[in-house]
Amino acid sequence: MSVNFEGQVAIVTGAGNGLGKSHALALAKRGAKVVVNDLGGARDGVGASASAAQQVLDEIISQGGDAIAHGANVAIYAEVEDMVNQAMARWGRVDILINNAGILRDKSFAKMPLDDFKLVMDVHVMGTVNACKAVWGIMQEQGYGRIMVTTSSSGLYGNFGQANYGAAKMAVIGLMNTLGIEGEKYNIRVNALAPAAATRMTEDLLPAEILEKMTPEAVTAGALTLCHEAAPSRMILCAGAGGYSSAKMFETDGIYLSPEQQTPEEVVANWQALSNEENQRALESGFKQSEKFLKKAQQYFSS
Known part of the structure; x- marks a missing residue:
């Protein structure tokens, strides 16, 4: 089966670098019109710049694609709404939303300021909520939508020094599960990607010889399967270094006590x-x- 996105409009948040950039370029290569969103801050969320998103936009245009760039801070709903409105004004629909934007502020929980916890939650959780909310009515009305949230093994299983990040990444699983149920009758399918890739978020966490095997493109192959017409719904797809698996929460049958x-x-x-x-x-x-x-x-x- 060929996976293509001809005639579809996709929004990719955090698309200026790493995984988001890889997702955006691959969608454009396969025919999608793409909104390249990136605030342009550092990986801890500090600062802003239009240059990263503009570079990805220029690359898509140079390859014959159609795209716009937008610097919305996903944690601010009004900015996300403006981004979606610009996409609608230009193309009249939104078919795909990839929630990829994120930041890191790693510290052990004992040493972590609550402001760092809150900011990570705002970007990952409310950033995903804001983007989903901004496109939800559009997807309901057109009777079609594919949404991907980005989770993490840190959320699914825990990781030292990432209480904020892990909590946020598990929270989007709860959002995915409910939106998948509510979106079913509108042909809106919602899935989660748990990536492992060499990006600026992981560059100082792993040795170089391992990082070179963990290409963003390998993860993007998984991301695109969660966004195409025949995608499943409410699935957690794990992808990294050419490995792919699914994660699921199971519950034992249990017992009854009188x-x-x-x-x-x-x-x-x-x-x-x-x-x-x-x-x-x-x-x-x-x-x-x-x-x-x-x-x-x-x-x-x-x-």
């Missing part, structure tokens, strides 16, 4: 049974957990 047994002592005593992974499964929504527990209770009281 009313007289519902004490912490009984929960501890049955820890092995409630943790048994034999019949674990992924739940389609939060209500499915309540449904499971209620069925167990009904079985007890009807027996």
